Each structure stands twice: as C-alpha cells, then as structure tokens.
Amino acid sequence: MKNIVIAISGRGSNMEAIVRACESERWDARIALVVSNRADAGGLVFARERGIATAVVDHRTFASREAFDAELADVIDAAAPAVVVLAGFMRILTPGFVARFAGRLVNVHPSLLPAFPGLHTHRRALDAGCKVAGATVHLVTAELDHGPIVAQAVVPVRAGDTPDDLAERVLVQEHVLYPRAVRWLAAGELRIDGDVVHHTRGESQLLVAA
Numbered sequence: 001m002k003n004i005v006i007a008i009s010g011r012g013s014n015m016e017a018i019v020r021a022c023e024s025e026r027w028d029a030r031i032a033l034v035v036s037n038r039a040d041a042g043g044l045v046f047a048r049e050r051g052i053a054t055a056v057v058d059h060r061t062f063a064s065r066e067a068f069d070a071e072l073a074d075v076i077d078a079a080a081p082a083v084v085v086l087a088g089f090m091r092i093l094t095p096g097f098v099a100r101f102a103g104r105l106v107n108v109h110p111s112l113l114p115a116f117p118g119l120h121t122h123r124r125a126l127d128a129g130c131k132v133a134g135a136t137v138h139l140v141t142a143e144l145d146h147g148p149i150v151a152q153a154v155v156p157v158r159a160g161d162t163p164d165d166l167a168e169r170v171l172v173q174e175h176v177l178y179p180r181a182v183r184w185l186a187a188g189e190l191r192i193d194g195d196v197v198h199h200t201r202g203e204s205q206l207l208v209a210a
C-alpha cells in the first residue's frame with residue numbers, strides 16, 4: 001500500500017477531501033502523515049481525530065528557508081511517501097526540497113495556471129475582468145506555480161462576485177479535482193510528455209462547473 005503525506009498551513013479542506021476519498025474509494029494508498037508549518041492549522045485537528053499521524057515544523061523557528069525545508073523533508077521522508085501533497089501549504093519550497101521529491105510532489109493552485117501564479121489569485125482575476133476562474137493541480141517544480149498541469153477545474157465569474165465568493169465557488173471544485181488527481185498520481189496513472197501530463201486511462205483532466 002502506497003503512503004501519501006499531505007502538507008497544510010491552515011484549515012486543510014483539501015486535505016480533508018483527500019482523506020475522505022482515500023477511505024470511501026478504498027485507494028491502494030493510505031494517508032501516512034499530515035504535516036503543517038503552523039501548529040494552529042485547523043486541519044491538524046481533523047487529521048488527529050481520524051487517527052492520522054501529524055507533525056508540525058514551524059518555519060519561524062529556522063534561521064533560513066533551506067534549514068526549514070531540510071527538516072520538513074526529513075520529517076516527510078520518515079513516512080516513506082510515494083506521493084507528497086501540498087494542500088493549502090503556504091511556503092515557497094527551495095530547489096533542494098523540490099529535487100528530493102521531484103515527480104511525486106503535487107500542488108493545487110487557486111487559478112487557471114499559467115494565469116495568476118502566486119498569491120491573491122481571486123482578487124487579481126476579478127481586477128482583470130476575467131469571465132472564468134478556477135483551480136489547477138500541477139506537479140511542483142522549483143519555479144513557483146509553474147509545473148506540468150495535471151488537471152484543471154473551471155468556474156464562471158458572476159456579476160458582483162467578491163474574492164471570497166469566487167474562492168468558495170472554486171474550492172467546491174478543488175474538493176472534487178484534487179482527490180481525483182492524487183489518486184491518479186498514487187496509482188501511477190500519469191504519463192508526463194515534456195510539460196504535458198496525460199492520464200493513462202483517459203479520465204477527464206478537466207472539470208467545468210456551470
């Protein structure tokens with residue numbers, strides 16, 4: 001059975017969706033560890049209540065980003081992960097960390113990459129007058145929010161939307177998209193051809209919400 005490690009920084013709603021899907025769909029995988037850079041991350045409570053091992057590596061207690069990443073990588077490696085999932089994890093990872101988990105490190109980003117990498121994506125999409133928004137699951141590379149795209153979900157932007165309205169609409173789709181993508185990665189069902197990722201069994205890599 002494959003081990004999955006999930007890294008969070010906050011409420012962990014995507015982590016929760018993955019935990020629930022792993023159990024209900026009986027994946028040939030288990031969530032071996034939920035790790036956070038913040039001890040007050042709400043998702044840690046859910047994980048502990050489900051009997052999942054948790055750990056905290058507080059980035060503020062390290063002298064450098066490299067030192068934090070080295071400790072985080074050691075804690076993650078101790079769980080022997082086949083897949084490392086970033087789920088609302090809010091730290092930019094160093095090239096050394098990314099290299100250690102290359103090909104099995106995945107993230108969900110709240111925009112339709114390559115549009116709007118970085119932070120405050122929904123505010124920026126609204127300010128740009130976008131008519132659609134969404135989320136992207138991508139393999140993580142050293143360059144921020146730039147890795148090969150595994151799957152995307154599209155939602156409409158509605159008149160009067162605030163960033164919170166858009167975030168809520170996108171999050172509903174993330175909770176469907178991300179578990180599906182993590183299941184594919186854990187099952188070895190992704191084929192990477194340059195920058196293009198294919199699902200080898202032909203499931204749709206696109207969700208479109210009305």
Ligand SMILES: Nc1nc2c(c(=O)[nH]1)N[C@@H](CN(C=O)c1ccc(C(=O)N[C@@H](CCC(=O)O)C(=O)O)cc1)CN2
Pocket residue numbers: 086089090091092093094095098107108109110118119140141142143144145146147
């Ligand atoms: N090397 C990479 N690291 C990370 C990636 C990536 O693609 N490559 N994805 C991010 C996730 N992410 C967006 O999806 C993201 C997370 C954090 C930040 C950021 O600017 N973080 C600041 C601190 C912000 C905070 O603490 O609130 C920082 O690290 O200084 C941008 C994008 C995960 N890492």
Ligand SMILES: NCC(=O)N[C@@H]1O[C@H](COP(=O)([O-])[O-])[C@@H](O)[C@H]1O
Pocket residue numbers: 008009010011012013014015087088089090108109110118119135171174
């Ligand atoms: N750059 C990373 C980022 O912004 N991730 C975003 O954090 C939100 C909360 O996730 P959570 O409820 O799973 O913690 C999600 O929308 C996720 O896409």
